[in-house]
Amino acid sequence: MADIALEENEVPAQLPDVRVAVLGAGKMGGILLQALLKQNLFSADLIHATVAHKERAVALSTQWGIDVGTDNLAAAKQADLILVGVKPHQVADLLAQIKPALTKDKTIVSIAAAVKTDDIEESAGIDLAVVRAMPNTPSALGAGAAALCRGRFVSDKQMELAKRLFETVGRVVVIEERLMNAATGLSGSGPAYVYVIIEALAEAGVKVGLPRDVATQLAAQTVFGAAKMVLETGYHPALLKDTVTTPSGCTVEGVLELEKGGLRVTLLNAVEHATARAKELAAG
Numbered sequence: 001m002a003d004i005a006l007e008e009n010e011v012p013a014q015l016p017d018v019r020v021a022v023l024g025a026g027k028m029g030g031i032l033l034q035a036l037l038k039q040n041l042f043s044a045d046l047i048h049a050t051v052a053h054k055e056r057a058v059a060l061s062t063q064w065g066i067d068v069g070t071d072n073l074a075a076a077k078q079a080d081l082i083l084v085g086v087k088p089h090q091v092a093d094l095l096a097q098i099k100p101a102l103t104k105d106k107t108i109v110s111i112a113a114a115v116k117t118d119d120i121e122e123s124a125g126i127d128l129a130v131v132r133a134m135p136n137t138p139s140a141l142g143a144g145a146a147a148l149c150r151g152r153f154v155s156d157k158q159m160e161l162a163k164r165l166f167e168t169v170g171r172v173v174v175i176e177e178r179l180m181n182a183a184t185g186l187s188g189s190g191p192a193y194v195y196v197i198i199e200a201l202a203e204a205g206v207k208v209g210l211p212r213d214v215a216t217q218l219a220a221q222t223v224f225g226a227a228k229m230v231l232e233t234g235y236h237p238a239l240l241k242d243t244v245t246t247p248s249g250c251t252v253e254g255v256l257e258l259e260k261g262g263l264r265v266t267l268l269n270a271v272e273h274a275t276a277r278a279k280e281l282a283a284g
Helices: 027-039 054-064 072-077 088-101 117-124 137-141 156-167 177-188 190-207 212-233 237-244 250-261 263-283
Strands: 020-023 047-050 067-069 081-084 107-110 129-134 144-150 170-174
Touching (some): 027 047, 027 054, 027 081, 027 137, 047 054, 047 072, 054 067, 081 088, 081 156, 107 117, 129 156, 137 144, 156 170, 177 190, 190 212, 190 263, 212 237, 250 263
Parallel strands (some): 020 081, 081 107, 144 170
C-alpha cells in the first residue's frame, strides 16, 4: 500500500505531552503511524518508531519527519505509550528486548493479531497496562474500524487514551477479549471481502456494457454510499434494502439472484472460517 501524503500541520498537537513509540512501523504499524501524523494527534518530536533495517529507518525518518531507528529498547525507554506493531510471532522476542524499559506507568497497545493481553502481561513480569487492538487497513484514510479490549491492569484513563488513538483513524468498539478473534474475522479481514464484492460488481458492469473505469467507480461509490447509509441513519440493513427493492422492479430480481447464488451464506462462512483461523493462531 502506498504511503500517506503527510501534510504540514499548523494546528497544535491534540495530545502534545504524550511520548509515543511505534515498535514495528511496517504494514499496519506504518499505516497507523502515518495517519496519526497526518491527524496531528501527538507531537512529532515526541514520536519514535522502529523498523528492522537501518537503511529503511533512515529513509522513513526523512520521509515522515520523526525519529526512526532500529533500537526497540531505546524507543521504549522514551515512551509513555508503546504501540506494538510487529508480527505475532515476533512479539515474544520484542517484549524480551524492551522488558528493562517497562514500568507500571507505561501503556502497551498491541495490534498483533491473536496475541492475548495476559501473554504480554506475563512476559513483562509486572502489572503492565495492556490494550489489545484489531484495526484494519482503511485506517490509512481515516475510515478504519478497530476493536479494542483491555487487560487486567488498564485504568480508565489509559483506555481512553487507546480509544482516542484509534478514533483518530476511524470508528472504535470496545469488546471483551473472548470476542477479539471474531472481530479479526469480521472487520480485520473484512476489507478483503468487500474488495472482492467491488471487483465482482465492476466485472458485472463491464459485462452489461459499461467501460471498466466507469464500472469500478460506480461499484466502489455504491458500496461506500450504502455503508454510509447504515452508519449514519442507524437503520437495519434489511430495512434499507427494502427501501430500494420496489415491487416488480429491477432490484428485487438482482437480490433474488444473490440469494440463489448463496452470497449471504458465503459471507457468513468467510467470517466464520477467518475467525476459526484467528483462534488457531491464538492457541499457538
